[in-house]
Amino acid sequence: MSTATLDKAISNLPVKGFLKIGDLVIPQGEELIQAIKDLKKEKNAIILAHYYQPPGIQDIADYLxxxxxxxxxxxxxxxxxxxxxxxxxxxxxxxxxxxxxxVVLPDTQAGCSLADGCSGEGLREMRKKYPNALIATYINCNAETKAESDIIVTSSNAETIIKSLPEDRPIIFAPDKNLGRFLMKKTGRDMILWDGSCIVHEAFSMERIAKQLAENPDAKLIAHPESETPVLDLADFVGSTSALLNFVEKDDSQKFIVATEEGILHEMKKRAPHKTLLPALVFDESCNCSECFYMKRNTLEKLYLCMKYELPEITIDEELRLKALVPIEKMMELSKTIK
Structure with missing residues (x-):
């Protein structure tokens, strides 16, 4: 099977429940876990995983x-x-x-609504309209978009970085308008916002969450700043993914309603096993949780295949890479004190 054919086959696999591609039989259960560990050792590989990944991937990761x-x-x-x-x-x-x-990714179709909605060309047009502005871009964007930015931010460091930018320069913030509005409130800086948002965090329903709080008066609502302003205004605590984890672990409350991607609950339960964690309710009344379809495209089976065949591989044109590296390095420098 050619590389291109296998790459396509992996991306088209169902999110759950498959055993083979052509003549290739994929291990299952504990054999699959061991096979991934063996590949990691054989190839001197490291597995990095985000908190929104499926539980099995979180558990096998070297770094979460x-x-x-x-x-x-x-x-x-x-x-x-x-x-x-x-x-x-x-x-x-x-x-x-x-x-x-x-660098390999289990499924190349694991994308992002924010990244898909913001282009380098779009930022270039905004720069023409506001030539004196600095462009601060959320890390949820592609390499071309990063390359057109002056600095990159994450939800963990955005407030620190926005406060550090010269006050005599206007700021264009892209692509998440909800995070942008939150940062404007936190920093007092007026910003020109790109009209983008996360489909997961916009799914939360303020009305249903308000009812959820009324039914759970002993619970605290915690929310990621990608959520819409009415949800953030209801929240007892707003913070990045890691900040939400730390809050649940250290706060005295025993019950939390969590307004971010539901994958985080797996790690929260590990850190605070005796606390009650409720996923915040979304507009669709048939679902009590919110999942990122893109994050959940990755599976243990796909992880095994991508490590075994070392694909799909991430490649970037060197000129573009170097240009995108500059704003990322600026971010890393300003974030040294942030855990």
Whole structure:
């Protein structure tokens, strides 16, 4: 089977429940876990996974983290291969930061609504309209978009970075308008916002969450700043993925309603096993949780295949990589004190 054929076959696999591609039989259960561990050792590979990944992937990862933490791990690893269990822009950022390493992604169709909705060309047009503006771009974007930015931010460091930017320069913030509005409120900086949003975080229903709070008066609502403003205004705490985890672990409350991608509950339950965690309700009344379809495209079976065949591989034109590296390095420098 050719590389191109296998690449396509992996991407087209169902999210759950398959055993073989052509003549290739894929291990299952504990044999699959062991096979992945054997491949990791054989290929001197590291598995990086985001908190929104399926539980099995979170459990087998060498490093579990948010976007900032994973960027650092990708930059600092001495492994020969990085198996990145997240979405495409995250694996791409790993390649930008560590170009000598082979970076593979279990499924190339693991994308992002934010990244898909913001282009480098679009930012160039905004720069023409606001020539004196600095462009601060959320890390949830592709390499071309990063290359047109002055600095990159994550939800963990965005407030610190926005406050550090010169006050005599206007700021264009892309692509998440909800995070942008939250940062304007936190920093007092007026910003020109790109009209983008995360399909997962926009699915939360303020009305249903308000009812959920009324039915659980002892619960605290915690939310990721990609959520819409009415949800954030209801929240007892707003923070990045890692900040939400830390809050649940350390706060005295015993019950939390969590307004972010439901994959985070797996790690929250590990850190706070005796606390009650409820996924915030979404508009669709047939579902009590919110999942990122893109994040959940990655499976243990696909991870096994991408490590075995070292594909789909993330590659980036060197000129583009170097241009995109500049704003990422600025972010990393300003984020040294953030855990």
């Amino acid at each position: 983290g948010d976007s900032l933490q994973l960027a650092r791990a990708a930059r600092d690893t001495d492994a020969d291969m990085i198996a990145f269990c997240g979405v495409h822009f995250m694996a791409e950022a790993a390649k930008i930061l560590n170009p000598t390493k082979k």
